[in-house]
Amino acid sequence: MAKHTFKLNGKRVHVEAPDNVRLLWVLRDLLGVTGPKYGCGLDVCKACTSHINGKAFNPCSVPVGQLDPEDEVTTIEGLPETVGKDLHPMQEAWLEHDVPQCGYCQPGQIMAAVAKVREAHDAGREITDADLDEIRNICRCGTYFRLREAIKTGAQHM
Amino acid sequence: MTSMPELSRRRFLTYVIAGPTVIAAARWADASPGLPGGTAMQPIPSAPGAADEYDLNDLLTDSTRSTANMITVTVNKDGTASFALPRVETGQGITTSSAMLIAEELGIPVSKVHVTLADARPELMMNQFTAGSNTTISTYQPIRMAAAAAKQQMLLAAAQELGVDAADLASENGVVRAPDGRTMTYGDLAEKAAATETRQIEVELAPTSTFKVIGKPHNRVDARDAVTGRKKFTMDHDIPGALPTMVCRPPTIKGTVKRVNNISHVRAMPGVTHVGVISTGVAVRAKTFGQCIDAIRALKVTWNPGTADHESDKTLIPQLKAAERPFGDVADVNGNIIDESFTFWWKSNSALEPNTAIADVRKDKATIWSSLQSPIYAQKQVADLLGFQTSQVTVHVLPGGGAFGRRMFNDVVLEATEASKQFGVPVKLMWHRTDEFRAGRVHPPAISHVRAAYSGGSVVSFEQRHTGVATDWTMGFGEPITSMMATTPPNGQGDAGYSQTVWNLTINVPYDFGEVDHAINEIKTYDVFHTGSVRNLYSADAAVARELVVDKLAKAMGHDPYAFRSTFLKDDQSRGVLHAAAKAARWGRHMPAGTAQGIAFHKEYHGVIAAVAEIDCRPHTVHRHIRQAVTGPRVTKLVIAVDVGLPINPRGLEAQMMGGAMDAIGQILTESLHLHNGNFLEGSWDDYYYTREWNVPKEIKVIVMPPSSDTPGGAGEFGVAVTKSAVACALARATAKTPREFPINHDDPLPFDPFPTVPPIPQSPRDGLQHTY
Numbered sequence: 048m049a050k051h052t053f054k055l056n057g058k059r060v061h062v063e064a065p066d067n068v069r070l071l072w073v074l075r076d077l078l079g080v081t082g083p084k085y086g087c088g089l090d091v092c093k094a095c096t097s098h099i100n101g102k103a104f105n106p107c108s109v110p111v112g113q114l115d116p117e118d119e120v121t122t123i124e125g126l127p128e129t130v131g132k133d134l135h136p137m138q139e140a141w142l143e144h145d146v147p148q149c150g151y152c153q154p155g156q157i158m159a160a161v162a163k164v165r166e167a168h169d170a171g172r173e174i175t176d177a178d179l180d181e182i183r184n185i186c187r188c189g190t191y192f193r194l195r196e197a198i199k200t201g202a203q204h205m
Numbered sequence: 206m207t208s209m210p211e212l213s214r215r216r217f218l219t220y221v222i223a224g225p226t227v228i229a230a231a232r233w234a235d236a237s238p239g240l241p242g243g244t245a246m247q248p249i250p251s252a253p254g255a256a257d258e259y260d261l262n263d264l265l266t267d268s269t270r271s272t273a274n275m276i277t278v279t280v281n282k283d284g285t286a287s288f289a290l291p292r293v294e295t296g297q298g299i300t301t302s303s304a305m306l307i308a309e310e311l312g313i314p315v316s317k318v319h320v321t322l323a324d325a326r327p328e329l330m331m332n333q334f335t336a337g338s339n340t341t342i343s344t345y346q347p348i349r350m351a352a353a354a355a356k357q358q359m360l361l362a363a364a365q366e367l368g369v370d371a372a373d374l375a376s377e378n379g380v381v382r383a384p385d386g387r388t389m390t391y392g393d394l395a396e397k398a399a400a401t402e403t404r405q406i407e408v409e410l411a412p413t414s415t416f417k418v419i420g421k422p423h424n425r426v427d428a429r430d431a432v433t434g435r436k437k438f439t440m441d442h443d444i445p446g447a448l449p450t451m452v453c454r455p456p457t458i459k460g461t462v463k464r465v466n467n468i469s470h471v472r473a474m475p476g477v478t479h480v481g482v483i484s485t486g487v488a489v490r491a492k493t494f495g496q497c498i499d500a501i502r503a504l505k506v507t508w509n510p511g512t513a514d515h516e517s518d519k520t521l522i523p524q525l526k527a528a529e530r531p532f533g534d535v536a537d538v539n540g541n542i543i544d545e546s547f548t549f550w551w552k553s554n555s556a557l558e559p560n561t562a563i564a565d566v567r568k569d570k571a572t573i574w575s576s577l578q579s580p581i582y583a584q585k586q587v588a589d590l591l592g593f594q595t596s597q598v599t600v601h602v603l604p605g606g607g608a609f610g611r612r613m614f615n616d617v618v619l620e621a622t623e624a625s626k627q628f629g630v631p632v633k634l635m636w637h638r639t640d641e642f643r644a645g646r647v648h649p650p651a652i653s654h655v656r657a658a659y660s661g662g663s664v665v666s667f668e669q670r671h672t673g674v675a676t677d678w679t680m681g682f683g684e685p686i687t688s689m690m691a692t693t694p695p696n697g698q699g700d701a702g703y704s705q706t707v708w709n710l711t712i713n714v715p716y717d718f719g720e721v722d723h724a725i726n727e728i729k730t731y732d733v734f735h736t737g738s739v740r741n742l743y744s745a746d747a748a749v750a751r752e753l754v755v756d757k758l759a760k761a762m763g764h765d766p767y768a769f770r771s772t773f774l775k776d777d778q779s780r781g782v783l784h785a786a787a788k789a790a791r792w793g794r795h796m797p798a799g800t801a802q803g804i805a806f807h808k809e810y811h812g813v814i815a816a817v818a819e820i821d822c823r824p825h826t827v828h829r830h831i832r833q834a835v836t837g838p839r840v841t842k843l844v845i846a847v848d849v850g851l852p853i854n855p856r857g858l859e860a861q862m863m864g865g866a867m868d869a870i871g872q873i874l875t876e877s878l879h880l881h882n883g884n885f886l887e888g889s890w891d892d893y894y895y896t897r898e899w900n901v902p903k904e905i906k907v908i909v910m911p912p913s914s915d916t917p918g919g920a921g922e923f924g925v926a927v928t929k930s931a932v933a934c935a936l937a938r939a940t941a942k943t944p945r946e947f948p949i950n951h952d953d954p955l956p957f958d959p960f961p962t963v964p965p966i967p968q969s970p971r972d973g974l975q976h977t978y
Contacts, residue, residue, distance in 0.1 A: 048475075064493070065475050069969050072493035076449055081441035082434025084606070086557050087638035088498065088969045090976070091891045094557060099977060108973030123434035134433070141432045145424040148860055149296025150431030151558045151606025157432060162978055180831070180899040185890050187557040187607045188296045189867025190860070191901040 053114045055080065056125025066112025071095050073111045074122065082123035082154045086185065093184035096155035096162075097122045103162030123154035126161065137161050140201030148188035156184050156194055164202040174202045217346075217410065219354035223403050226395035227280040229354030231347035246764065246772040247662040248717030254709075261710035262811055262919060265339040268331035268682050275329055276344075278307055278351040280359065284379045284392035286311055288348070289323040291333040292340045293578055294427075295556070295608035296864075297921045298857035299340045301426045303348055305854055309418040310352035310411055313379040313391065315426065325580035325600035331682040335578040336613060336738070338810045338919025341853055345917050346410075353408040355398075362398035363389050413851070413915050420912065422856035427604070439561040439575050439603050440635060447563045447631035448478060450624055451497035453487040453504045454644050456962035457511035457883035458734060462487060466505040474500050479628040485616070485644075486965075488624040490632055495969070498637070502964040512733045514883035518550070518650075518951075521674065521728075521880070525652045528728045529672045532656050540660035543757045547655075548946045549746040551878035551885070552648040553893055554739040555641040558606025564621035565631035566591065571598045575618050576605030579680045582688055583615040587622050609868075610738035611646050613680040637966040639888040647878060647885075648739035649674035653750035657718065657758055664758055664773065667718035671708070671747050675727040677736045678703040702727070712747055715808040716755065716773040723747075740868055741925035744809055746947075749873070752805040752930035753943060766934065767792050767804050778848060778913055779808065782815040785846035785908050790817035796939075799823035800841070803935025807927040810919030812849040816866075816931035818842070819902075822939040835875045835894045835956055837949075838939070840932055842904040845924060850914030858920050859907040865924020866905070871896040872925075873932045873944075877951045888960035888967065894948075 048063045055078065062077050071088070074080040074097075083106055086094030090108040097106055098121040106120075114120075126135045134142075137157050147153045159182055167174045179195050186194065222228040279287045286307055294300045304318040311318075326333060332343075356376070363381040364371035366389060375382045379391040413419075430436035455461065462482045471489070472480050476496030480489050489500040562575035564587075571591055577583050577600065584600045587593070605612055621634035636645070651673030658666045681687030708725040725743065739745070759769035767787050774780050783806055786792075796802060799822050806815045819842040829836045845862045852858050875894035878885040887893040929947075937943045946952065960967045 065496075067499075067971075068476075068493055068495045070973075072449075072495035075440075076493040076495075079443060081437070084438075084558070085440065085494065085635070086559070087889055088494075089638065089889050089891075089967060090970050090973060091889045092557065092638070099974070102977035104977045105973050108970040108976075110971055113971075113974060123432075127433075138432045142424065142428055145428060145856055145860070147296075147425060147428050147431035148298070148864060149556070149558070149605065149607045150427065150436045151296075151438060151556075153431045154434040166978055176903060182898045185557055185895065185897070186867075187555075187609075187895065188860075189864035189896065191867060191896070191898055192863050192905045193860070195898070195901070195903075 049112060051111050051114060052116045054119040056121055057128055064111055067110045070106035070109045070111050070114065074106060080122055080124060084151055084155060086152070093159060094152050094155040096158040096184065098158060098162065103159055123158060126158065135161065136204035137201035140197040143200060144193045144197040146190050146193045146197045148190055152184055152186045156186065159184050160198045160201060164198065164205050168205065174198060217350050217408050218405055219350050219408050220403060220405055221354060221358055221400040222277055223400050225399055226282060227355045227358050227398040228277050229351050229358060230275065230277045231350030245662040246769065248773045249663050249665060249719035250717045251714065251719060251721045254713045254721060256710055256713040261337050261707060262339050262342050264710055265337050265682065266343040269343045272329045272332040276347055276351055278355050280355050280391055280395045282392055282395050284390050285317045285319060286313065287319045289321050291323040291326060291329055292335040293322055293576055293602050293605060293608065293612065295576060295605035295612065297861060298425060298854060301423060301857060302341060302853045303344065304426050305418045305423055306345065306348045307352040309416060310349045311356050312376055315418060315423060317379065320426070322602040322604065324602060325584040327581050327584060327595050329581065331687065333581050334682050338921040338923060341917045342811060342919055349410050350408060353410050354406060357406065357408050358398040358400070359391055359394040362394050366397060419853055420855070423854050424856065436604065438558050438606050439563060440558070440633065442563060442574055444563050444565065444574065444631055444633070447565065447633040448490050448492060449494040449497050450488055450490040450621070450632040450634040451494065451501055451637060452483065452485060452620055453489065453501040453506060454640055454965045455486060455508045455511060456965065457514045458644070460511035461509045462506055463509045464507040466507060471500050471503050474503060481624070481627045483620055483623040483627065485620055488620065490624065490628055494635060498966060498968065501966055502968060511883050516883060517881050518879055521650060524728050525672050528726050529652065529654060529670050530724050530726050532668050532670065533722050540658035540665050541761065542656060542658050543754055543761060544656045545754055545757065545943070546945065547653050547750045547753065548650065549653065550650050550947065550951045551880060552739050552872060552876070553642055553645060553878055554609045554611045554648060554737065555645050556605065556607030556609055556611055559636040559638060559641050560617035561633070561635045562618045562621040563631065563633045564618070564625040566622055566625040569597060571622065573598065573618055574601045574603055576603045576612055577615060577618070578608055578613040579615065582680060583618050586615055586619060590619060590622055591626060609740045614646055614737055639960060639966045642878065642887045642893055643885050644735060646735050646737035649676060649734060649736045651746055653747055655750050655754040657754055659758055659762055662762070664718040666720040667714055669723035669747065669751065671725045671743065673727050674734060675729045675731045675736065676704055676738065677731040678707065679731060708743055711742055711744055711809060713808055714751065715775055715779060715806060717775055718773065740865065741922040744807070744926040745872065745929060748807050748926035749929045749933050749947065753933055753937060756934050756937060765793065770804065770806055774806065779806065779813045782813050782846040782848050782910060785910065786815040786817050786844050789846070789906055789908055790844040792817055799939060801935050801939035803931045803933065803938055805927050805930030805934055807930065810923050812847065812918035812923060814845065814847045814923055814927045816927045817844045818928065818931040818935045820932060820935040820939050822936065831899050833891045834897065834899060835950060836899060837874055838936060839900060840870050840902045843902045843928065844906045844908070845928065846908040846910060847923060848910035848913050849918035849920055851912045851917045852909050853917050855909040858909055861920040862907045862924040863905055865922060866928040867896040869925050869928035870900055870932060873929050873936070873947055873949065875900065875948050875950055877948050879955070884962055886955065886959040892957045
């Protein structure tokens with residue numbers, strides 16, 4: 048069985064798995080990192096959204112064999128550390144707006160929101176309603192309206 | 206020892222339970238009261254319908270009464286309080302609202318109250334069933350009584366310790382203070398107040414006028430866990446040996462395995478530990494879920510037919526039409542008639558967390574972990590399956606990633622039980638997303654036919670005939686006895702079924718429309734399709750038909766939809782929410798061509814609700830392009846005014862209204878399953894067009910009306926029917942065309958290529974790194 052290594056939430060990890068096992072299952076089933084959720088395994092619901100080298104991606108759709116040893120994977124568990132705080136400003140905004148209901152999609156929503164805001168800021172602009180319309184993450188509880196409000200608040204502190 | 210001060214409040218009998226610290230239990234008290242009971246427009250009073258006198262929530266609440274005393278609140282040595290709630294938290298906010306009730310009575314911060322979910326407790330009978338938006342209605346009083354009893358015991362213990370009269374003690378924030386300034390904390394008192402034997406005591410509840418916590422917005426108690434990824438769902442629990450397990454399912458609904466042709470090949474695949482046939486398909490256990498998916502796709506199975514292989518959407522419509530019950534003769538008057546028929550299509554009630562259960566079946570016991578709305582029934586079903594006594598089965602209830610009615614059914618638990626028994630090892634059994642759409646529970650389609658007669662300024666009659674495919678009510682009230690009743694013929698076949706009962710206890714016509722008559726009929730039996738309750742049951746469709754006809758009546762009689770409703774609604778409480786919503790939405794404001802407002806009203810769950818929706822049907826909105834999405838008309842603004850009697854947590858209530866509204870928008874505009882030759886075509890969230898960000902209104906306002914009662918109504922489902930109705934009415938006004946099929950896009954060419962049914966689940970993509978952002 049193939050051995051893989053990459054950086055996960057700031058630490059180097061080693062794991063054995065066939066190359067084609069999707070990273071989501073490596074994270075959840077083999078490494079016990081359960082923040083990224085399974086919602087479809089089809090790169091559609093986005094509940095597993097995490098970051099690779101600072102960009103949002105969906106580990107359900109990446110075979111672990113495609114990772115390089117220097118790739119840095121950040122899940123919701125590692126997000127606060129990227130800003131050196133207990134909570135990332137986007138998480139604080141989530142609490143301020145009391146966004147979650149069941150909470151299942153929220154780790155993915157937060158990771159998507161952070162990437163979306165970074166994308167806008169990198170382009171030298173603020174996040175817009177059109178940007179928010181592009182977010183594909185499903186929230187079956189229907190927290191969408193509060194998600195939008197929280198992203199705007201979080202963006203002001205990023 | 207001393208007596209408590211004489212007050213003119215009602216006193217309640219409770220219990221103190223023998224234990225190491227203060228444990229107090231509630232006993233159910235009196236019945237909670239139900240709701241208290243123009244121009245040329247001349248409403249003719251309608252006789253109250255069945256649901257006006259006694260509704261489903263009264264029935265659900267009454268069913269909990271005999272066992273409501275079996276819930277306990279414990280005060281711990283650190284001054285915190287603990288409560289194991291006999292319901293399931295799936296996002297509706299009941300752990301937060303329950304903590305608020307306890308905090309109110311004990312006089313401690315909400316943060317010091319720990320609410321967990323109780324394991325299945327069969328002695329609770331019908332009192333561990335999470336459904337019908339009934340949790341707060343049925344537990345409001347018992348939870349407070351248990352907390353009040355605990356507080357009273359601590360005050361009595363403090364009186365003894367401090368040598369003063371209990372009536373002279375003051376308590377605040379978990380600290381009891383004597384007149385001379387000496388204090389003791391709840392933590393100091395928890396053990397001292399412990400009862401050595403269980404006995405009955407009388408308590409008083411804090412009067413509504415003194416509430417400090419109830420009625421004030423409170424954030425969710427589990428929000429921090431949710432945003433940090435620490436909140437654990439069934440799938441996240443690491444039970445030793447419970448490896449990932451999935452099921453290879455039949456190509457048509459309720460098909461069964463005839464033969465597995467390559468079982469040894471699949472057993473030898475990487476990571477696979479077990480493969481075996483169970484009732485619903487072929488179970489596969491492997492080191493990772495990814496390897497389960499690979500194995501399922503590799504299985505070669507010969508299948509027996511299912512229960513509906515020859516049925517499709519188009520074959521059902523004539524059957525539904527043929528089964529419609531005739532209207533009565535109440536409309537045979539000299540009036541004008543409005544006669545309209547509306548079709549509502551299949552709705553999936555899949556939550557985002559798929560069905561998941563962990564089962565560890567041993568020789569003489571079984572342990573289950575899952576998020577369950579009916580855990581007592583699950584325990585009984587598992588025991589029956591294994592030939593065990595229920596006492597040999599432990600069912601741990603875990604928080605769920607949504608429920609919407611889906612977790613009333615325990616199919617995933619039974620599959621996990623079968624697999625664990627057969628494999629001789631624990632399993633963590635999860636449904637694939639495609640399983641959820643194709644083999645999951647659905648709200649069946651229905652045709653709702655309304656005939657109304659009006660004459661002069663009066664509506665003289667209003668009749669509704671609702672005809673659907675049978676709904677499965679076999680979860681009963683979450684325990685074995687009522688579930689047996691639901692399997693007894695002729696369920697769903699007209700006269701006697703459970704469906705008839707549920708219909709009569711939920712459906713009402715809240716207007717003075719003279720003679721009112723409504724009835725349901727259903728085709729098939731409950732077990733042909735995997736049906737079930739979806740948020741808001743029949744009302745979610747029936748109310749839309751009603752409100753669209755109300756708009757038609759208003760127009761035909763020459764009145765504004767708002768003014769018409771205001772005149773014909775039966776009481777001022779109803780008018781209150783209508784006026785509040787209309788005012789906040791600036792009802793009647795000028796709207797550009799192709800856009801419009803719609804208004805609607807609904808009464809259920811011991812409350813009243815009104816909504817105003819604004820919709821944009823202009824071409825540049827309808828045709829905006831988003832990859833693999835249905836865009837179409839967009840609801841641009843939504844105002845909801847809700848009166849639930851006594852709101853416990855207005856913030857949670859707002860969230861529930863918004864969530865219901867998101868269901869509503871999808872169900873009117875975009876979201877349905879398509880049945881084709883015995884299976885559904887949808888297989889992912891990019892096929893089943895539940896509301897996404899690009900469908901969300903940019904403006905939503907929820908008005909929580911001030912308390913109108915001293916008891917709370919239900920919230921979880923209340924936002925659905927009214928928002929659906931308001932959106933449908935707005936659509937009709939914006940396009941000058943009454944929509945008659947929901948969702949409105951159901952008959953459009955399919956905007957997606959259906960996944961094959963063999964293999965039953967698609968493979969995960971490999972190109973994720975090409976779509977980073």
